[in-house]
Amino acid sequence: MSEIEIGRGKRGSRAWAFDDIAIVPSRRTRDPKDVSTAWKIDAYNFELPVIGAPMDSVVSPETAVAIGQLGGLGVLDLEGLWTRYDDPTQQLAEIAKLSPEAATRRMQEIYAEPIKPELIRDRIAQIRAAGVTVAGALSPQRAAEFSDVVVKAGVDLFVIRGTTVSAEHVSKNAEPLNLKEFIYKLDVPVIVGGAATYTAALHLMRTGAAGVLVGFGGGAASTTRKVLGIHAPMATAVADVAGARRDYMDESGGRYVHVIADGGLGTSGDIVKAIACGADAVMLGSVLARATEAPGRGMHWGQEAFHGELPRGHRVEAGTSGSLEQILLGPSLNADGTTNLMGALRRAMATTGYSDLKEFQRVEVVAAPYQH
Numbered sequence: 001m002s003e004i005e006i007g008r009g010k011r012g013s014r015a016w017a018f019d020d021i022a023i024v025p026s027r028r029t030r031d032p033k034d035v036s037t038a039w040k041i042d043a044y045n046f047e048l049p050v051i052g053a054p055m056d057s058v059v060s061p062e063t064a065v066a067i068g069q070l071g072g073l074g075v076l077d078l079e080g081l082w083t084r085y086d087d088p089t090q091q092l093a094e095i096a097k098l099s100p101e102a103a104t105r106r107m108q109e110i111y112a113e114p115i116k117p118e119l120i121r122d123r124i125a126q127i128r129a130a131g132v133t134v135a136g137a138l139s140p141q142r143a144a145e146f147s148d149v150v151v152k153a154g155v156d157l158f159v160i161r162g163t164t165v166s167a168e169h170v171s172k173n174a175e176p177l178n179l180k181e182f183i184y185k186l187d188v189p190v191i192v193g194g195a196a197t198y199t200a201a202l203h204l205m206r207t208g209a210a211g212v213l214v215g216f217g218g219g220a221a222s223t224t225r226k227v228l229g230i231h232a233p234m235a236t237a238v239a240d241v242a243g244a245r246r247d248y249m250d251e252s253g254g255r256y257v258h259v260i261a262d263g264g265l266g267t268s269g270d271i272v273k274a275i276a277c278g279a280d281a282v283m284l285g286s287v288l289a290r291a292t293e294a295p296g297r298g299m300h301w302g303q304e305a306f307h308g309e310l311p312r313g314h315r316v317e318a319g320t321s322g323s324l325e326q327i328l329l330g331p332s333l334n335a336d337g338t339t340n341l342m343g344a345l346r347r348a349m350a351t352t353g354y355s356d357l358k359e360f361q362r363v364e365v366v367a368a369p370y371q372h
Contacts, residue, residue: 015233016367018270021277024364028353032346036356039281041258042189042210044133044156047071048328048342049281049357051260054137054161055303056080056092057289057296057318061126066293066324068132075135075159075283076123078150079142079303083120084113095315096297103315107306115142117149124153135191137161139303140177151188160192161213161262180207194262196232201241205248205257213283214241215263224304227312234264235277242278242361267337268344275345276363290321290338 003011039049050072052059059067061082064074081088091110098106120136127134136150137159150158160179183190193213195201204212214237216224225231241259249256261274262283271282289300298320304313321327321338330340337344354360 015236016369017233018235018264018273020233020367020369021235021273021365022368023273023276023348023352024366025351026353026364030350030353030355032343032350034355035346035349037342037345037349039357041157041191041280044073044189046073046133046281049275049279049345050328050341051075051135051281051283052288053262053283053285053302054078054080054159055285055289055301056082056088057300057302057315058285058294059288060295061123063288063291063293063295063324064127064135065130065132067288067328068127068130070325070328072328073133073135073157074127075137075157076127077303078120078123078136078138078146079115081110082123083115084111086119092295092297095301096299098315100314104305104311107301107315108308108311111306112308115146117146120146120149121153124150124155128154133157135159140179144177144182147182147186151186155188157210158186158188158190159213160190162194179204179209183208191258191260193260194232195241196237198240198244201244201259202248205244205252209257211258211260211280212241212245213260213262214238214279215261224312227310232263234261234270235273238274238277238279245278268341269337271341272345272348273365275357275360276365278361280357284341286316286318287321287338287341288324288327289318291324291327292320292322293324294318 003013006012037048039046048071052067052074054075054077059074059076064076067074081091133156135157136155140162143160189210191211192204192209194216195204195212201212215232215234238261245257245259258280260281260283261279265271265282274282286300289296299315300318301315302313305315326339328342330343332340349360352363
């Protein structure tokens with residue numbers, strides 16, 4: 001990638017966000033009904049390339065089941081309210097009503113309640129009883145502590161999700177998680193992230209992960225760029241990690257690692273462009289937080305919002321777009337790209353002549369930045 005000069009003592013690369021690119025129709029078109037959005041990771045098949053983000057405002061045990069029944073995958077945050085309180089209804093209602101000025105401090109207090117292993121077991125059992133694929137998420141700091149409980153409870157997919165996850169974490173104060181050893185010992189596929197560069201993703205793929213999350217998640221509610229100065233323009237990040245996947249396939253003799261875009265996906269057009277850049281699936285937060293069934297009650301927040309020492313996110317107002325079914329499958333009653341996400345994906349694929357997601361990753365893309 002060509003570099004540009006930031007100043008005489010610093011050079012950097014030009015990176016593109018989803019708003020900066022567009023897909024281009026080809027000579028062939030298709031009937032949208034002939035297009036497949038099916039996706040498979042390890043032994044698990046899904047009708048939709050959609051993963052509900054492990055955020056308390058998005059996925060509860062009930063919405064995890066609902067997303068699964070609609071054809072996607074809901075990931076429960078195993079460090080969230082559902083594993084700290086027997087019934088978090090009161091806490092969710094309080095968070096939804098907090099003033100912006102009081103939200104961060106009060107959320108830190110609410111989330112100070114210890115995580116209870118028996119509640120991890122019970123929540124996973126509740127989702128499993130519904131007959132859908134079960135996925136739970138832990139941060140790298142908690143993964144080793146609770147992994148035995150999670151696996152014994154019967155989780156199908158294990159997600160390790162942090163703002164930035166590396167295969168080479170260094171610490172003088174605590175024994176860092178050895179991802180390669182950790183994944184090797186687990187009996188379930190592991191999705192890990194976030195990563196935003198070719199090199200970081202390649203190292204994560206070498207740990208044995210089944211999938212890599214691209215980006216830092218929580219785009220709509222995150223202040224990571226303001227607080228830490230860290231940001232990943234997602235079109236470039238996804239394309240770079242897709243390049244790492246290609247090279248890792250050659251290196252490993254054909255092992256395919258799934259690329260999952262996580263963050264910056266506010267509309268159906270963003271989802272289309274994420275897959276066009278090489279993503280196999282997308283992890284959605286704010287878009288699903290707008291569902292009438294969402295536990296956040298029209299509000300949206302991530303784990304960064306209640307960090308005990310350095311919060312890097314807000315509780316934001318997401319509003320309501322419709323039911324989960326309307327948001328994912330339609331019909332859409334507006335033209336802003338927040339409902340019938342999969343209908344829009346099918347139509348974009350059909351308009352450009354592609355019949356499945358793997359084919360669609362080859363679609364032509366142009367740089368066409370919006371002039372705001």
